[in-house]
Amino acid sequence: MVQAARRVALEVIAAVRSDDAYANLLLPVRIADARLSPADAGLATELTYGTLRRRGYYDRVIELASGRPIDEIDGAVRDVLELGAHQLLSMRVAQHAAVNESVELARAVASRSATGFVNGVLRAITRTPAEEWLGRVTESAESDDDRLALTSSHPAWIVRAFRRALVADGVPESEVDAELDALLEADNTPARLSLVALPGLADRAALQRDATAAAPATDAVTEPGATAPEPGADPEELELALAAATDPADDDGSGFDAAPAASGTAVGDTARRVPTAFEPAPLSPIGLVAPTGDPAAIPAVRAGTVRVQDEGSQLAALALTRSRPVTAGERWLDLCAGPGGKTAVLAAEAGLAGATVIANEPIAARAGLVRRAVAALPEPPEVWERDGTRLGRSTDEGFDRILVDAPCTGLGALRRRPEARWRKTPADVADLVALQQRLVDSAVAALKPGGLLAYVTCSPHVAETRGQVQGALRRWPDTLVQLDAQEVLREITGGAVQLGGADAAVQLWPHRNTTDAMFIALFEKR
Numbered sequence: 001m002v003q004a005a006r007r008v009a010l011e012v013i014a015a016v017r018s019d020d021a022y023a024n025l026l027l028p029v030r031i032a033d034a035r036l037s038p039a040d041a042g043l044a045t046e047l048t049y050g051t052l053r054r055r056g057y058y059d060r061v062i063e064l065a066s067g068r069p070i071d072e073i074d075g076a077v078r079d080v081l082e083l084g085a086h087q088l089l090s091m092r093v094a095q096h097a098a099v100n101e102s103v104e105l106a107r108a109v110a111s112r113s114a115t116g117f118v119n120g121v122l123r124a125i126t127r128t129p130a131e132e133w134l135g136r137v138t139e140s141a142e143s144d145d146d147r148l149a150l151t152s153s154h155p156a157w158i159v160r161a162f163r164r165a166l167v168a169d170g171v172p173e174s175e176v177d178a179e180l181d182a183l184l185e186a187d188n189t190p191a192r193l194s195l196v197a198l199p200g201l202a203d204r205a206a207l208q209r210d211a212t213a214a215a216p217a218t219d220a221v222t223e224p225g226a227t228a229p230e231p232g233a234d235p236e237e238l239e240l241a242l243a244a245a246t247d248p249a250d251d252d253g254s255g256f257d258a259a260p261a262a263s264g265t266a267v268g269d270t271a272r273r274v275p276t277a278f279e280p281a282p283l284s285p286i287g288l289v290a291p292t293g294d295p296a297a298i299p300a301v302r303a304g305t306v307r308v309q310d311e312g313s314q315l316a317a318l319a320l321t322r323s324r325p326v327t328a329g330e331r332w333l334d335l336c337a338g339p340g341g342k343t344a345v346l347a348a349e350a351g352l353a354g355a356t357v358i359a360n361e362p363i364a365a366r367a368g369l370v371r372r373a374v375a376a377l378p379e380p381p382e383v384w385e386r387d388g389t390r391l392g393r394s395t396d397e398g399f400d401r402i403l404v405d406a407p408c409t410g411l412g413a414l415r416r417r418p419e420a421r422w423r424k425t426p427a428d429v430a431d432l433v434a435l436q437q438r439l440v441d442s443a444v445a446a447l448k449p450g451g452l453l454a455y456v457t458c459s460p461h462v463a464e465t466r467g468q469v470q471g472a473l474r475r476w477p478d479t480l481v482q483l484d485a486q487e488v489l490r491e492i493t494g495g496a497v498q499l500g501g502a503d504a505a506v507q508l509w510p511h512r513n514t515t516d517a518m519f520i521a522l523f524e525k526r
């Protein structure tokens with residue numbers, strides 16, 4: 001009998017490979033189906049996330065240990081080998097348990113001959129210490145970026161894109177290698193749990209009280225299935241999120257930071273543990289962070305007045321709402337709103353200042369998530385389901401502030417989605433850049449003279465960030481003026497934010513700011 005945690009992990013890893021499943025959506029469902037104990041749920045999460053994140057490295061080790069190119073190994077066998085390699089090289093699992101359970105898994109999912117192969121390869125891995133494997137993998141690299149790609153388990157094109165983005169953000173040549181190392185490492189480290197208290201609806205002190213009240217007296221954990229393993233992951237919402245996430249027009253680069261996919265949080269270590277050690281977020285004036293835990297245990301989260309949201313996303317929304325005082329009656333547009341994380345912040349801020357918000361999201365399932373995200377607001381925003389690229393020319397009334405939180409590669413949020421790095425290709429960048437440009441042009445058309453535009457991505461790729469800013473200023477030389485988003489962010493964070501870049505745009509980084517790598521540029525329409 002294979003331990004249930006390993007079986008669950010293998011099922012999810014296999015579904016990610018063969019059905020393009022999203023681990024952070026599927027895993028909670030499988031954990032609940034298998035009725036895993038909290039300890040096993042934590043183990044299954046570590047096995048799944050760790051294997052998916054580091055599979056690039058494990059594949060090279062498997063090639064070296066087996067003498068076979070990874071592409072020539074059957075997919076199901078490869079899944080088992082990667083899972084076994086993760087236990088042998090990165091976890092403190094007893095070698096015999098890792099090997100024997102892997103052989104049993106191979107027996108269940110592959111041919112009889114595969115069990116011997118799995119046994120042989122994993123035993124070969126055990127004969128060399130983990131540090132030596134690192135040395136052998138490093139030696140097998142053909143260039144510096146190739147070495148970094150292998151050891152940090154990222155595709156080489158992403159390593160190169162990060163290097164260019166760091167340079168574009170003003171990192172001196174002599175410091176780029178160290179920063180790149182730190183950035184890649186941050187992608188392999190689960191994010192802290194990050195929450196936003198919606199302005200006017202919840203406050204940070206109340207949340208800290210709630211969290212303490214919800215915490216059990218001992219270090220107990222909640223029953224599996226008794227609370228949602230991920231924020232808001234009740235079956236209905238999960239279904240919606242799954243529908244949205246599997247929509248081919250979407251992919252996961254679109255920044256699910258407020259829906260169930262907020263899950264890159266450190267659920268692996270202490271799945272379903274009630275978060276207790278809340279602290280005010282270091283940067284966001286409306287944020288809180290906790291090392292780990294299940295936010296669904298907090299009443300305010302269940303009520304929708306407190307939401308899971310990366311701190312960088314909070315700052316992006318606040319950059320638009322707080323860059324200058326709001327005049328009552330202003331009309332705001334969230335052009336690419338799904339699943340609604342930033343809409344909720346915009347709408348809460350608008351509610352306090354007497355502005356109104358319209359949220360737009362063309363994918364119906366994601367528009368549904370936007371409606372849910374704002375359901376706790378006394379006056380929820382109207383939700384449109386239009387193509388944002390055409391919206392600008394087709395609206396009669398203009399808007400005073402527009403957020404373009406553009407569909408992007410999501411390269412800035414890889415720590416939250418363990419498999420995402422293997423799904424992206426350079427070709428995605430070209431398609432998204434063209435779409436982003438059309439969305440910006442549409443937003444400019446929809447903006448009133450004197451209105452504000454925030455262009456935001458959860459990617460640091462230069463073509464999606466500073467390239468888009470330069471393009472917009474080139475296309476709209478007499479219309480757009482870039483504002484100093486760095487100054488705005490310094491103001492919002494009370495000077496706490498550490499920024500690079502000699503220009504007016506903001507690039508946040510996981511290794512520097514402990515946020516996703518959000519990019520924020522602000523413009524005013526003349």
Ligand SMILES: C[S@@+](CC[C@H](N)C(=O)[O-])C[C@H]1O[C@@H](n2cnc3c(N)ncnc32)[C@H](O)[C@@H]1O
Nearest residue numbers: 254255336337338339340341342387388405407
């Ligand atoms: C980065 S996500 C937005 C995240 C969201 N602002 C939040 O904070 O939760 C980008 C969104 O743009 C949507 N999108 C894709 N194509 C679009 C289009 N042509 N017009 C408007 N939105 C679009 C995607 O479906 C996705 O929901």
